Amino acid sequence: MKKLWGGRFTQTAEEWVEEFGASIPFDQELVEEDIKGSLAHVAMLGKCGILLEGDVQKIKQGLQLLEQKALNNELSFSVSEEDIHLNIEKMLIEEIGPVGGKLHTGRSRNDQVATDMHLYLQKNVNEIILLICEFQAALVTQAEHHIEAIIPGYTHLQRAQPISFAHHLMAYFWMLERDKTRYKESLKRINQSPLGAGALAGTTFPIDREYSASLLGFNSIYENSIDAVSDRDFIVEFLSNSSMLMMHLSRLCEEMILWSSQEFQFIEIDDRFATGSSIMPQKKNPDMAELIRGKTGRVYGNLFGLLTVLKGTPLAYNKDMQEDKEGMFDTVKTVIGSLQIFTGMIASMVINKNQMSAATKQDFSNATELADYLASKGLPFREAHEIVGKLVLTCIDREFYLLDLPFNEYKNACHLFEEDIFDYLDPYTAVNRRNSVGGTGFREVENAILQAKLRLEKK
Structure with missing residues (x-):
């Protein structure tokens, strides 16, 4: 043929x-x-x-x-x-x-394919931004309903301090807000038109590149015809932004997998986003969360694949650049699917507030309250830290927790302790007192949710 x-x-x-x-x-x-x-x-x-x-x-x-x-x-x-x-x-x-x-x-396949990919990402990045907003809205709704649900906060995956569950969820809202900002910023590069650049040198025909760009909804044109047909930065940027987004989703996946386990029992994932076992009838596996966590590596691979393709290609177009598309298509499909799944998982998950609360009373995550208590009475924090550390060790040796320790033990440890110390040790009180800006105190969490709603109204 x-x-x-x-x-x-x-x-x-x-x-x-x-x-x-x-x-x-x-x-x-x-x-x-x-x-x-x-x-x-x-x-x-x-x-x-x-x-x-x-x-x-x-x-x-x-x-x-x-x-x-x-x-x-x-x-x-x-x-x-x-x-x-x-x-x-x-x-x-x-x-x-x-x-x-x-x-x-007046055109070449070189500027034609570049134009196609700009249009493709223009459409799909805008869709991804809308899906991020929907996911954020689901987080805000769950947070709003669970401001006073108390959960252990972790560092090093060790219980650290009690926090509001809403505060934990809202951390992901702000991660997604940064992701959304990055995608919006990338539209400045996506909304450029390479059409009319020809193979690499422009054309002898008296074309009007600005006119065709305006018809396609682009904000500007490439100023250099060689750059127009050889640039794939906008795809690399998309893949990079998507890798960041998927990293954030993967972190939440990991937490939901832990929270839904028998060991934690903080949440239950809706049946629509879980599967069973072919041999163990009792199993309910968080498969969608695990799958999104796994697909994160796929998106990373697409980013590094394109970077590797581009690193040794001279100007302008080379056949190597045909390898720019499959990873882009795959990433778009993966990100859109992951956001849609996650929005449903978050909106439908059941929160076990009693189990969360019980967990905060079976650890030493309220130890910082003791140190802060002594520091507020004028004791240098480092001295307070040592006193509390010894009290924790006493509790560990006797196999009970700080709330169970008799008051005379506190008084023997430091004369600054008063009987109001037990109010400070209550996880609910400990959380509610942390009202520094951006903290986990209920008033601050309510304010953060209000600010988040205002952001979503602006989109």
Whole structure:
């Protein structure tokens, strides 16, 4: 079969070589973007008088017909046409005749594919931003209902201090807020148009790149034609931002897996996001959380894969850069799916407040309250720290907790202790007293939730 670029060639590649080099098995994902870019390009060619209006209208009608067929999943792609661009061009020529070949005037597949990927990320990054907002809203709702639910806070996975469960959830809200900001910031680079840069050197035709850019919803154009066709920074940035997001999701996955275990029993994950065992009837496995945790490595791999592809490629376009798409497609699918799953998991999880509260009374996470108590009475904190450490050791030796220690033991340890110490040791009181800005005190958590709601209203 004759190639659209085959004039210079006397032989054709064997079928297996064509299959190895073809990108159509995966870049057909760009069909809508490719047609959208072509519609803008032909409109620009008509505006600039490069194509006759009759030809422009015929090409537009043909592209719109292909666009509808694409929406109806009625297009059939061929490996022999290599990629999405040549497939669409060949289909267009079959629909409207040789005039369809005029569509490629003033552009190259190099600027065409770059345009397609900018459009693809423009659409999907905006969707991801909306999904992050939905996930944040689910976190805020759960937090609002559990401000006074007390949970052990951990450092080194050892119980550290009691905190509000809402405060813990809201930590993830602010992580996601940073993720959202990064995606929004990246749109400045995504919303640039490479269309009209040609293969690398521009074109002799009097095109209007700003006009086609405006039709596609881009804010600006690339200033350098070589940079326009060789730049994949915007994809690397997307993969980097997505890796950061998935890292945050993975951390919450790990906590939900722990919290739902028999050892913790702090939460129960909804049946829709869990599975059973083929051999152990009692099992309820947090599979979706585990799967998202695992998919994080997949997204990291896509980032490092593209960085490795790009690190040794000279300017401008090289066939290596065909490897920029599959990781991008896969990351978009993974991030969107993970956010949708997580929103459902958070919104539907059941919180076991009694189990959480009981856990805070069976540890020494209130020890800092003792040290702060003594420091507030004028004792240097380091001395207070040592006194409390010895009291903790006494409790460990006797196999009970600080709230169980008789008052005379406190008085013997330090004359500054008064009987109000037991109020300070209560986990609920300990949490509620921490009202420094950004702290776990209930008043501060309520304020943080209010601020979060205001952020979500602005989106």
